[in-house]
Amino acid sequence: QKEVEQDPGPLSVPEGAIVSLNCTYSNSAFQYFMWYRQYSRKGPELLMYTYSSGNKEDGRFTAQVDKSSKYISLFIRDSQPSDSATYLCAMSKGSNYKLTFGKGTLLTVNP
Amino acid sequence: GAVVSQHPSWVICKSGTSVKIECRSLDFQATTMFWYRQFPKQSLMLMATSNEGSKATYEQGVEKDKFLINHASLTLSTLTVTSAHPEDSSFYICSARVSGGYNEQFFGPGTRLTVL
Numbered sequence A: 001q002k003e004v005e006q007d008p009g010p011l012s013v014p015e016g017a018i019v020s021l022n023c024t025y026s027n028s029a030f031q032y033f034m035w036y037r038q039y040s041r042k043g044p045e046l047l048m049y050t051y052s053s054g055n056k057e058d059g060r061f062t063a064q065v066d067k068s069s070k071y072i073s074l075f076i077r078d079s080q081p082s083d084s085a086t087y088l089c090a091m092s093k094g095s096n097y098k099l100t101f102g103k104g105t106l107l108t109v110n111p
Numbered sequence B: 001g002a003v004v005s006q007h008p009s010w011v012i013c014k015s016g017t018s019v020k021i022e023c024r025s026l027d028f029q030a031t032t033m034f035w036y037r038q039f040p041k042q043s044l045m046l047m048a049t050s051n052e053g054s055k056a057t058y059e060q061g062v063e064k065d066k067f068l069i070n071h072a073s074l075t076l077s078t079l080t081v082t083s084a085h086p087e088d089s090s091f092y093i094c095s096a097r098v099s100g101g102y103n104e105q106f107f108g109p110g111t112r113l114t115v116l
Helices: none
Strands: A011-014 A019-025 A032-038 A045-051 A054-058 A061-066 A071-076 A085-092 A105-110 B004-007 B010-013 B019-025 B032-038 B045-051 B067-073 B076-081 B090-097 B105-107 B111-115
Touching: A011 A019, A019 A085, A019 A105, A032 A061, A045 A054, A045 A061, A045 A071, A045 B105, A071 A085, B004 B090, B010 B019, B019 B032, B019 B090, B019 B111, B032 B067, B032 B076, B045 B067, B076 B090
Parallel strands: A011 A105, B010 B111
Antiparallel strands: A019 A071, A032 A045, A032 A085, A054 A061, A061 A071, A085 A105, B004 B019, B019 B076, B032 B045, B032 B090, B067 B076, B090 B105, B090 B111
């Protein structure tokens, strides 16, 4: 079993839809959780960062962490064509530990 | 803030030559930088962790003599691919972790290496 599982998609939604992206993990030691957005042929861009369980909201983006279920989510409200990208979840055991990435989910928002 | 640059953005070289890629944190100090490799439609694979002033820590299966890493200052790390072969062709991305911060890593734009 891989440490981090993420459905690679592809996921295609109409503009304005609510998008739900998810990752599951097996290592209960993970404490820091991140979501990155990566456009084609570009480096990943940090979108959301959370520590331990709970929700965090930033504009149209909401990140949720459920450590009891080892499950994290990213919600995108009012999705836009510019949101079309690959979304990568990442997590680490502590502030000085390396990140473990999911495979990424390719999202397309159709106008 | 938190901008990371990479140079060059793309490079084509002949088999057997060496290529150096630079990674700079432009507006913050980074005690630790990371080097990743990404193949098409794959996730990022960590190659090594680079700490300023000390030797890099390589992931299992990554040849340290082939992928030379130098982190000489708090804002610059370099990756040198020595004696490059076509199978080294990939997208190389660096990231930097803010010194004294949490565990956010900020990524550079990547360098596409093609070895002929």
